[in-house]
Amino acid sequence: MKEVMAVPWPKIADAVVRRLVIYLRVLDREARAQERTISSYQLAQKTGVSPALVRKDLAWFGEFGTRGVGYDVAYLRDQLHKILRLEQEVRAVLVGAGSLGIALTRYNVRRYADDPTFNVRIVALFDTDPGKIGLMIDGIEIFPLRLLGEKVPELGATMGIITVPAYAAQQVADELVKAGIEGIVNFAPTPIHVPPRVALQTADLSLEMQYLAYIMMSRREEREEASGR
Amino acid sequence: MKEVMAVPWPKIADAVVRRLVIYLRVLDREARAQERTISSYQLAQKTGVSPALVRKDLAWFGEFGTRGVGYDVAYLRDQLHKILRLEQEVRAVLVGAGSLGIALTRYNVRRYADDPTFNVRIVALFDTDPGKIGLMIDGIEIFPLRLLGEKVPELGATMGIITVPAYAAQQVADELVKAGIEGIVNFAPTPIHVPPRVALQTADLSLEMQYLAYIMMSRREEREEASGR
Numbered sequence: 001m002k003e004v005m006a007v008p009w010p011k012i013a014d015a016v017v018r019r020l021v022i023y024l025r026v027l028d029r030e031a032r033a034q035e036r037t038i039s040s041y042q043l044a045q046k047t048g049v050s051p052a053l054v055r056k057d058l059a060w061f062g063e064f065g066t067r068g069v070g071y072d073v074a075y076l077r078d079q080l081h082k083i084l085r086l087e088q089e090v091r092a093v094l095v096g097a098g099s100l101g102i103a104l105t106r107y108n109v110r111r112y113a114d115d116p117t118f119n120v121r122i123v124a125l126f127d128t129d130p131g132k133i134g135l136m137i138d139g140i141e142i143f144p145l146r147l148l149g150e151k152v153p154e155l156g157a158t159m160g161i162i163t164v165p166a167y168a169a170q171q172v173a174d175e176l177v178k179a180g181i182e183g184i185v186n187f188a189p190t191p192i193h194v195p196p197r198v199a200l201q202t203a204d205l206s207l208e209m210q211y212l213a214y215i216m217m218s219r220r221e222e223r224e225e226a227s228g229r
Numbered sequence: 230m231k232e233v234m235a236v237p238w239p240k241i242a243d244a245v246v247r248r249l250v251i252y253l254r255v256l257d258r259e260a261r262a263q264e265r266t267i268s269s270y271q272l273a274q275k276t277g278v279s280p281a282l283v284r285k286d287l288a289w290f291g292e293f294g295t296r297g298v299g300y301d302v303a304y305l306r307d308q309l310h311k312i313l314r315l316e317q318e319v320r321a322v323l324v325g326a327g328s329l330g331i332a333l334t335r336y337n338v339r340r341y342a343d344d345p346t347f348n349v350r351i352v353a354l355f356d357t358d359p360g361k362i363g364l365m366i367d368g369i370e371i372f373p374l375r376l377l378g379e380k381v382p383e384l385g386a387t388m389g390i391i392t393v394p395a396y397a398a399q400q401v402a403d404e405l406v407k408a409g410i411e412g413i414v415n416f417a418p419t420p421i422h423v424p425p426r427v428a429l430q431t432a433d434l435s436l437e438m439q440y441l442a443y444i445m446m447s448r449r450e451e452r453e454e455a456s457g458r
Contacts, residue, residue, distance in 0.1 A: 017447075018277030021440045025433050033420040048247030090442040100336070103329035107434050111418065120438040158445060161438070183445040185437050189340065191262040199444045201437040204254050205336050208414050208432040209349040209390070211250045213319040215428045216387060216412040218246075 012060075012083075019057055020080055022047050027077040028115070039070035086119045091157040093181075095172045096164035097127040097135075097142045100187060100205075104163060109138040123155045145175070152179040159183050166190035241289075241312075248286055249309055251276050256306040257344070268299035315348045320386040322410075324401045325393035326356040326364075326371045329416060329434075333392060338367040352384045374404070381408040388412050395419035 026046045030038055044051040094101050108122045125142040135142045160176035162169055169188035183199035186192050194200050255275045259267055273280040323330050337351045354371040364371045372380055389405035391398055398417035412428035415421050423429050
């Protein structure tokens, strides 16, 4: 990583950005649940970050909180949207129109329509199955994979989402890179390699399940302890 | 939160548990990519946690690392599996056999078969659509939702996974709670409420996309800066 430079926006460390996105998710949920304020302690509890680190992260961007009252949910959410530049649309292509690819597309279309600050938009799907080519998923067309190199610049897409089986993931990643994609989210259950100029994120569908399983076992042991078993 | 007590296993703070699960995901990926060692700095980069906090979290559980060499990937992964009690199977029911529910089930069946340390197992699906009842998804049957209260104890399920549309999520959560479920993962894009005795996790399919979008925009601005635009 380079040192902080005089760039037109504050250069935020990757680790901080990641936490800001997680705070934002909680704030979005709280706002939708009509909550008006949230304390750094509550934000910490709901995100798994320590309260001190929450306060430190948010202090970076100015004085958001009021001692004893906490943060104004809507205001803090709007500030994080601005800091994270969520007003700029990012267009994505998704490769692999199986059940996961279709589920993600439907989720994305709904989310993009409902949430004016949600900025990632899936604009085309790709698959190799001739039976799927030409089908529309909530208004988004499935194209043959061989058209990827042509469609990506035509549609102005800069993000690629991989939802193919593990064995095909690397080849699809290579084709996305060749098509000029700047960043990839990999949902395939296998690691992929991309050149350093391409940003890569790995998504894991089972993270929350595994975490919940631990919490449940831990609570059960506590109950068994408490009941003297 | 209660204070640390003399319980038969170390009582780990929620925030630490959450990070351990995230470390474990990275270690699993590294192990599958044939990596033998990882430094706290690399683990920090790949998880968004600070290197100092990575070292502090892992030091809690003994001396895993070697200065200048880093951690042995396979050993650290195995230790985290033990700490997180991933050897105990947790049975889950999934409500909502739409594209997301089916994708999660297929992923889960494969993951459970391939990864001997993966401990969450989907054992039944539920839906209200008569056309889906009785169908099998990779060997897992879809039951009518009205049988939930009967099937949950019969199958020994303790976790519920919600993949229904937003409008139905709270009702399904209530039925899962009534059926005796101890923990819920909510994939529906709406907040739900459960009694304090039920553990709740919210899954967000767009977290990685949103994070990647930020990284991509940040890199682009850096490139434009560098090229003097």
